[in-house]
Amino acid sequence: MxxxxxxxxxxxxxxxxxxxxxxxxxxxxxxxxxxxxxxxxxxxxxxxxxxxxxxxxxxxxxxxxxxxxxxxxxxxPPSERGLRIARDRLAVLDARIAAQTRARDHLATALAQAADRRPAPAR
Missing domain, CATH: 1.10.1660.10 (Multidrug-efflux Transporter Regulator; Chain: A; Domain 2)
Structure with missing residues (x-):
């Protein structure tokens, strides 16, 4: 084909x-x-x-x-090499997820602090 x-x-x-x-x-x-x-x-x-x-x-x-x-x-049946590769890749993904979660939490905190510093809307 x-x-x-x-x-x-x-x-x-x-x-x-x-x-x-x-x-x-x-x-x-x-x-x-x-x-x-x-x-x-x-x-x-x-x-x-x-x-x-x-x-x-x-x-x-x-x-x-x-x-x-x-x-x-x-x-x-999984080979030892295949299992090692999968475990290593899982560790990489876990590290990326943790880094992204920290970045998200940092941004959420910064946004909350910025909202607290905003002046009250004029009436």
């Missing part, structure tokens, strides 16, 4: 598919006219890549799961 069809059936974009290919996560062959042609099994692989990205992994992280991208990733 061509790149546009693969993008359509997997809910992604041709640009993302080219990016996955550059990262070595999917492969294609070239037709005589230069178009990328993907095997029908690429759809499962792309859906699994997108699912792993959706839970916060990076493309580099996803490479560690390449042996199971063609099947049911969730049902595959």
């Amino acid at each position: 061509r790149i546009g069809e693969l993008a359509r059936i997997t809910g992604t974009t041709p640009r993302a598919l080219r990016h996955y290919e550059e990262a070595g996560l999917i492969t294609s062959r070239r037709a005589d006219n230069g178009y990328r042609i993907y095997d029908g099994s690429a759809a499962v692989r792309v859906r699994n890549i997108r699912e792993l990205l959706a839970v916060g992994l990076t493309l580099d992280d996803v490479r560690a799961f390449s042996v199971c991208l063609d099947g049911d990733v969730a049902a595959s």
Whole structure:
């Protein structure tokens, strides 16, 4: 199938598919006219890549799961490396959430203080 069809059936974009290919996560062959042609099994692989990205992994992280991208990733027995990557990514996400929560709390406090300093409306 061509790149546009693969993008359509997997809910992604041709640009993302080219990016996955550059990262070595999917492969294609070239037709005589230069178009990328993907095997029908690429759809499962792309859906699994997108699912792993959706839970916060990076493309580099996803490479560690390449042996199971063609099947049911969730049902595959986890490797120690895969578990370590997932734990590390969870720690990164937790740190980002904590930083954003601190920034939000700081802004809320600053807004409350600014509202307290406003003069009463004129009558």
